[in-house]
Amino acid sequence: MERVYRLVMSCPDRVGIVARVSSFLAQYNGSIMEANHHADLEQGWFFMRNEIKASSLPFGADKLAEVFAPIAEDLNMQWRVTDTGVKPRVVLMASRDNHCLADILNRWHNGDLHCDIPCVISNHDDLRSLVEWHGIPFCHVPVDASDKSVHFAEVERLIEEQHADTIVLARYMQILPKSLCERWPYRIINIHHSFLPSFIGARPYHQAHERGVKLIGATCHYVTADLDAGPIIDQDVIRVSHRDQVEDMVRLGKDCERSVLARGLRWHLEDRVLVHGNKTVVFN
Amino acid sequence: MERVYRLVMSCPDRVGIVARVSSFLAQYNGSIMEANHHADLEQGWFFMRNEIKASSLPFGADKLAEVFAPIAEDLNMQWRVTDTGVKPRVVLMASRDNHCLADILNRWHNGDLHCDIPCVISNHDDLRSLVEWHGIPFCHVPVDASDKSVHFAEVERLIEEQHADTIVLARYMQILPKSLCERWPYRIINIHHSFLPSFIGARPYHQAHERGVKLIGATCHYVTADLDAGPIIDQDVIRVSHRDQVEDMVRLGKDCERSVLARGLRWHLEDRVLVHGNKTVVFN
Amino acid sequence: MERVYRLVMSCPDRVGIVARVSSFLAQYNGSIMEANHHADLEQGWFFMRNEIKASSLPFGADKLAEVFAPIAEDLNMQWRVTDTGVKPRVVLMASRDNHCLADILNRWHNGDLHCDIPCVISNHDDLRSLVEWHGIPFCHVPVDASDKSVHFAEVERLIEEQHADTIVLARYMQILPKSLCERWPYRIINIHHSFLPSFIGARPYHQAHERGVKLIGATCHYVTADLDAGPIIDQDVIRVSHRDQVEDMVRLGKDCERSVLARGLRWHLEDRVLVHGNKTVVFN
């Protein structure tokens, strides 16, 4: 895979942003592999993502960021430079169900997810063997239902210790405390097993069955302090019928959950997801 | 199209129902063109639909119903016999948007919807020419916002006068009063422009845009007194992105609305939709 | 709708194209409403589309083209400037089936297709009334099966006379002669009723039924002299089952055909489709 630097930014919209940024890149002979723009005319906000061939530039990612900083400041950008030569660190969290976890691990094992997975954290010990087969440390952090604070303190400590860039809740069935949600904004990804905003909260397939819907879905979103209400990254649905009982929906929904989570995570890791307000721009 | 009688029924589940019904039909040499069963094991309820070639029976639909009645009574059935030789009468109701109405009229015109359309009722006069081009009477029944009762009384009178079997709300933007909803249970079909139960009520595309969903949808359902909460017949979705403003969603959603309504109406007219509780069995 | 100019181009890929073009636009204070780039790294070819707010520029579309020409020449571009203030002229061609034609006319009538339709040409007279209801001239040009050249000569004359920018074969069942195909490259759009390259040629639903496929489809493509082999603009599919006979496939396929054709035509009219070799780049 060709090494690239990604220059990702958003700022108030005005004339000449693309010219400034692309002239800057051209000045250093930067070869653009992929470029995406979006102007939200309603909000007056501009979004941009550039992939630049690393070998075409006369310097590295740090220097790129340094020389770009004045432009970014001038245009009031929120921005970042990432380097595909440095793999992001992704901590996975799961509970007992393995379909999402096994799927992510299989993609990672096959080289389809560009990241390191320093550890998997779970409140149960069931998935240890699966995780360890992949050569990844498994951290069993039990939950005491009468006082969950010990559990969450240890979770926080582990995430810090591992310098996680991204945390994925791969059917981790606990609700994160507000403090953790706010500590890593737009860096915690959850898969919810419904087509949000339908069926927020617990047992969405039971709710779907009760309502008699003809499609069930899954939603991949960033975790915020507001339950199941964070910015949506991706969603998908699958058809069901009167023949499908709750347990069929659970089974059918698994395929939807894992493909939506895998897509959302991949886009996140490729810096394709930009958040503005409570919504996402996804350059896919 | 081969003329068929449809024998449609539901009843408490027990051993031997299929044997009773199919032996009954075999006894009269009835040739079954299509048969569908469903046993809802959770609710202990059984559903069945048979299409019988009319020419294979020694009698007509009325006599078929007469000789079947004792079996139906014995098994506590809700049931009906319909005859494709008698077209159901469908009254359409619309407002100003024509996409659903034009679609239904085009399908009807092309022979893809087996029904008569005795009239179209609208609270505006905009769609008169479209309807009349198809040779169908157009009834303009204005709404007085300060007192809608006159409007609804006239709507009720027209539906009665036309002996409508089915009423289709093809983007008719008024909320029917409870009395009308309850007068024709499971005979009034609505298209709602969201993936219910998300975004109940007014301006669902605005709600969808505000929430930042990645799919928008449409739901075809029977109208009950509880707004947008009746039994769902069919649903579908279409992908949207950050590039789509509300007006794009409105445009894209139209395709979804009209195809979902057309499917739901067709299944209803073919007696494929059986209601039990607040859910449907759809033998499609 | 805000008036915009569209600057659409493709050229050999090299460093600095975006910088050149966007600096050019910024120099005249051009406000970019939407921008899309694509670099085909394999072919070494670059594609770009910009929508510029007309009122932000100090001149009109002609002058924009004039001042941009030296850059285009320098970079060996294939390019064009279009102006949404000037509606493209689209001639529709149909035969007897009305589902695609009625759909396009309905969208046009509702303002969802930004074009003029100077006339509809058909080898049969069946659809005259439908077309004329929309206030569009209907040209019946019969086909003599023993010598089709008279028909095609008249078709060519009409298209020229109407100064058509685009010709849409909306289930026009004749195969265009090579000379016509080559006269308007990438300006004739066809809808083929299969998922190409499956089932090229006649009676694709019969072929699909014979093969027992579980999905049927439709393909919108530019017409070239090679039958059903031109660059594909869009495709879609719909699920079928063992219950569906050929006539069911025909009916179900209609929905697919018309939505795929409508999407493809819209993208074409919005200058979102760029052809390179026998493939398309679609900036949707």
Place this chain on the structure above:
Amino acid sequence: MERVYRLVMSCPDRVGIVARVSSFLAQYNGSIMEANHHADLEQGWFFMRNEIKASSLPFGADKLAEVFAPIAEDLNMQWRVTDTGVKPRVVLMASRDNHCLADILNRWHNGDLHCDIPCVISNHDDLRSLVEWHGIPFCHVPVDASDKSVHFAEVERLIEEQHADTIVLARYMQILPKSLCERWPYRIINIHHSFLPSFIGARPYHQAHERGVKLIGATCHYVTADLDAGPIIDQDVIRVSHRDQVEDMVRLGKDCERSVLARGLRWHLEDRVLVHGNKTVVFN
């Protein structure tokens, strides 16, 4: 899971088949959990599948078959009785790619595929560890490219030895010899990585990329001596764009392949797939 017997049959269509079969079942108090019929009116052929609650019958599956045999003979049925108390034996075959194999093993591990997997056969040793982690024997049977007969003889011996009911080619990249194809008709399931009949044979994603299609697909089918031409069980597609190179198609297609194969295999194992001519009836 409730134990059921499945009575699956097809025969020339005539009046009274359902009555005969359902009366037979009612006579022994058989409780029907699910029933499906299909009459192919074109071919004059009738298909039926019944799931009968095992505990409702006074005898076992063998006796059920014995007492049903005279009816079957009388009606010229192709038929079978299966018993969910006896798990079918499925031999998996793979090569180097693990996405389909890992998916099937994960579903089996989670109890979502009701079968035994006596062994996995592969022409490479790469997937040994994955298979053995699941507690399943791995048989490495290398291929000598200059003489493949030794390989296929050993494959045949292993399948026989394991008394396989079903063989799944989970991206096993060898073409089976005619003799093996014909030895186990409609018991060998393959996943082909295209939307058949498009792109038969090798490197379908390369063919798809070359043609510029906008959807890629996968097809699950029974293997016959005619390459990629056996009866289709299921198909699905996924959208691609001009941005997707062959390697992206390969990656995106994997998700399609594994979900289509998993669905097809599940339906096969549940006796939902009936073959007639070169087509399938799928009671899903």
